[in-house]
Amino acid sequence: MDIATILGILSGVGFIGWTILNGNDPQAYWDIPSLAVTMGGGIASVLISYRMNEIINVLKVTAQAFIGKKTSNEDIIRLLVRLSQKARREGLLALESEQEEIDDPFIKQSLQLIVDGVEPEMIRDCMGLELSTLQSRHETGQGIFKTAAALFPAWGMIGTLMGLINLLKGLTDAANIGPAMALALVTTFYGAILAYFICQPIANKLKVKSQEEILQKEMIIEGILSIQAGENPRLMEYKLKTFLSPKQKEHYDTQSSPGSAEAGRGEATGEPITE
Amino acid sequence: MDIATILGILSGVGFIGWTILNGNDPQAYWDIPSLAVTMGGGIASVLISYRMNEIINVLKVTAQAFIGKKTSNEDIIRLLVRLSQKARREGLLALESEQEEIDDPFIKQSLQLIVDGVEPEMIRDCMGLELSTLQSRHETGQGIFKTAAALFPAWGMIGTLMGLINLLKGLTDAANIGPAMALALVTTFYGAILAYFICQPIANKLKVKSQEEILQKEMIIEGILSIQAGENPRLMEYKLKTFLSPKQKEHYDTQSSPGSAEAGRGEATGEPITE
Amino acid sequence: MDIATILGILSGVGFIGWTILNGNDPQAYWDIPSLAVTMGGGIASVLISYRMNEIINVLKVTAQAFIGKKTSNEDIIRLLVRLSQKARREGLLALESEQEEIDDPFIKQSLQLIVDGVEPEMIRDCMGLELSTLQSRHETGQGIFKTAAALFPAWGMIGTLMGLINLLKGLTDAANIGPAMALALVTTFYGAILAYFICQPIANKLKVKSQEEILQKEMIIEGILSIQAGENPRLMEYKLKTFLSPKQKEHYDTQSSPGSAEAGRGEATGEPITE
């Protein structure tokens, strides 16, 4: 899990807990029926909005997005450069033997298409379609949390309205108006916490992760098509490096020079990129 | 009806009902004139916003969207693969005899165009136009519920304002300010329930259903054009499978292997996709 | 005028009127100075936002949009099919004699371009430009009502703020705080009615009408270019029918079969579309 996520959760829970404990009566913030109507109502609206299997799927994917680890862009560039060099030396069919050592299913699948001799236009189409299906699945995931982030405060307000109606209807003794109003406000408090501390940040993080994954897949598509077209590996490496941030680029160059001498040599000695 | 929808409706109604019954006076939440002005006003604004036949049409389509069942993407891919194989063996005209067994009017209609020998460009144009007309009809449907979701809280607020004006104007006895204010707030409560429990979730669900249907139709267009172009059925199958989610893809592969041996054979034995 | 619009206006006015009459004092909702500052202020902001001639023009067009009647898409398809058949039999110049019987200026004008022998590319450009000018005029119209719908509640709030400041500044007797507050809230009430019952629904209806008109004009452009290209009238009919909703399509087919036997014959007898 990302260090920022852990820090965020701990510090958020800490600040809320500390404020609650500093109050006159910590129990004032805890009311099961209020929590039930806010969470229950919000989840009910989300259930009507989406399909069951989508919701279950998104919960799984979200857990994975927060915990899972992915291959770095730099490693993928190195892999693609190596494949490109091999393909130029030994032909496209030589890539078949490489497939088994590759973990990423997206690269594996595309290599199979190259080896099978499918036309570049068709490969670009298939990979593009796969990318846009992936993107729309990601958007559904973000959409579920964004919808929840919009509905929880609404249900918090519904809960508070119900509390106020109850309170005002039975208003006989001015003395207990305070605690009753406090109780009515608790649902708004729950709605705000659920939306602004949980759902909205998760939707944001899912978007960030999705953008990263799609960028990586776009980079892979560029690389695969370049390999198939038999482009110069050094030129391909240069092109793929434009997908890196300046810091990653620097890091990549430092790592590549000693490590993969073959790929980095031309650059180090100032040789021209073209042959 | 989707299990999530049923669960959502039941749990939402349950949580609201439970909160009402737990209150001092369940009747405090029930006021016919308040309901009339909130719902009536909101519906009046929706009526001015749209045309009568659109509104009636949307209500029908919505009912269908919640209840109706549609053919799965996997079955459609299997059907298209079978048609493609037949067309390659026996020629495009052989598809005419297949038409009668196909339920989906969109596929049926496109097959007729192929059999009639209409040019691919024209078929793509016609099917694309049909898709965009469908999409704009769907958007009108979502728009009606989104408009309603925005107008109900506004009319809830109008009702509360009218209640407050009435209450404040006749303010002589401080004792009955409570119940009168409770009554004024009831319209805001109705507006919130109508918007966040009914209209907004319906608009969301219609959007999800529309995206699914349009994706399916795009898949059909790809398939039909591939059949007409005489592309390799296995390659077409590969391309259409990019429209499936990873889970559906896995499920499709499992089902296809024993079931439709012909389509799955090449894959199972690791034969190349191209001929 | 559309039946939904009439129903909407009547029911909206009815619900508001009924709520007012049910109150303690119907006169509480009526205050000329409050109406003046809400409407006057909102209109003043709209006047600064747009040009005088645009505002006047939009008011005219809006009246027309609510009252005026337009040719149905089905009639236009029939007309275009008839023109297409004539052009194929007697040549493009024969269309000149038809022009006088056509009401729609957009079709008339385009036919003149065909008769004059202007190139297809130029006709598409001119008609496309005309369409986009129309669209931007429509958007200005919707924009004026949307702006008003956003500004009226703001001025309602300004009115209420002024009422509250006045009330609080002169607060000496707690007894008359109620009626004064009621008066202050009346401007918010006016702002909400003007926005959510009048301006927002009008802006929505203008958008719906604009989409319909633009779809119709796009259909005409497709038809005109098809006539000029000398395409098969039956194929053109098939293409134009994709602009219809399923219900209109069905209705069109029922009407066409007995009425315009020539156009419908091929379809009825199952003849192929191509020659």
Add this chain to the structure above:
Amino acid sequence: MDIATILGILSGVGFIGWTILNGNDPQAYWDIPSLAVTMGGGIASVLISYRMNEIINVLKVTAQAFIGKKTSNEDIIRLLVRLSQKARREGLLALESEQEEIDDPFIKQSLQLIVDGVEPEMIRDCMGLELSTLQSRHETGQGIFKTAAALFPAWGMIGTLMGLINLLKGLTDAANIGPAMALALVTTFYGAILAYFICQPIANKLKVKSQEEILQKEMIIEGILSIQAGENPRLMEYKLKTFLSPKQKEHYDTQSSPGSAEAGRGEATGEPITE
């Protein structure tokens, strides 16, 4: 200055002034420190948001947009038609002598490019770039006023919060709570007036003016390229007229018939547009 702007400013000031004077104490609405924190804070946030020279530039351009006058689209069409006729009779180089009599720098500059024999593709590129730079400058201008319209109410709220905190902290005598609260609300009032009466309408007007100017420039580009291509002046006139509204078109035709007989003749006598 546009008549609508003057009317808007006068009526807006009038309605506010009248409401203030009708109140118990006109001085209740006037508080220098409140104005200072609302305006000062809003302007401070705008200053951090943009660059100094942009802000100064926008203020200048805004003044010009409200006061300045521009050439009508109809006059520009007449000018372009005249230039087109001259170019066809005497060649493109003959346009050099016309340049001096043209005020519009955009037309002047483009004519120079034609006379210099620059290629059409290059002219379209340069004029397109100029247009998009203009558009992004306009958007910055609108953006500054939109930002201000969003920040002034926020600072009005900050002022009111500060007033309330001050008031509640020192709450000892319930008697002076009214006037103190009135004072606290004054900043919200200022923020609303600054946003909804001044900044938002100016941003709207700038957008309207910008759209007009860009449409005019697009029309000029079409005309200039048509002149360079040596297209028929009557056809060009027809094409450029699609940029006019129906009313302007009618007005143009009425004016052109007697005035510029040469350009209008063909149309009046029903001659075909093509030669």
Add this chain to the structure above:
Amino acid sequence: MDIATILGILSGVGFIGWTILNGNDPQAYWDIPSLAVTMGGGIASVLISYRMNEIINVLKVTAQAFIGKKTSNEDIIRLLVRLSQKARREGLLALESEQEEIDDPFIKQSLQLIVDGVEPEMIRDCMGLELSTLQSRHETGQGIFKTAAALFPAWGMIGTLMGLINLLKGLTDAANIGPAMALALVTTFYGAILAYFICQPIANKLKVKSQEEILQKEMIIEGILSIQAGENPRLMEYKLKTFLSPKQKEHYDTQSSPGSAEAGRGEATGEPITE
């Protein structure tokens, strides 16, 4: 640092400070626990929304954006014109010696590609990719501050809700309700200041800076491709000048005439742009 930024910060702090000091009790606005829950909660939500390295990176870039200085567009045009003239006189390889004197890494890198003889299409692709990676990095930066600007008021509201619940729950003595409420409102005040005085303006400024940088890079791409294509330097200068505002253009022409006589000569003497 931009003069407007300094002015904005000073005046904003000044107006807030002055209002606080003018109040009854300046200490009313200062409460460490309130600041902790508002800032801490907002930052916690931002931490969950983004990755740690992105957040750290954005803080660095932001500091640089406010302090750093960049080369003016005019200087870059002059540089590109000089390079273009050299390339036409001495060939593309002569650009290699120029590289060392160029500071801008984007120009340097592109020149290397030209010298290496990479194809124009490939150069355009690489530079375009680099630009879009840069743009998405900039958008992440703006996104972090926009997210913070949306979350701080939400956490201010959460803080106020907690304060109100605490206050109402323990409501026994009506005398101390005032100060307790003041304290509850302080978190809303902090949230508003953090959002509308700090985060929103920074997000705006980052957007303005990003647009400037991207425009400059687009101008460089146009110039580099023009140099490679061997276009006339004067025509290239004319094209690049369309990226300048009218004021910059005027300034550029004034500076260029005496300074770089060679580049300005043709223009001054009215020579045609083409050779």
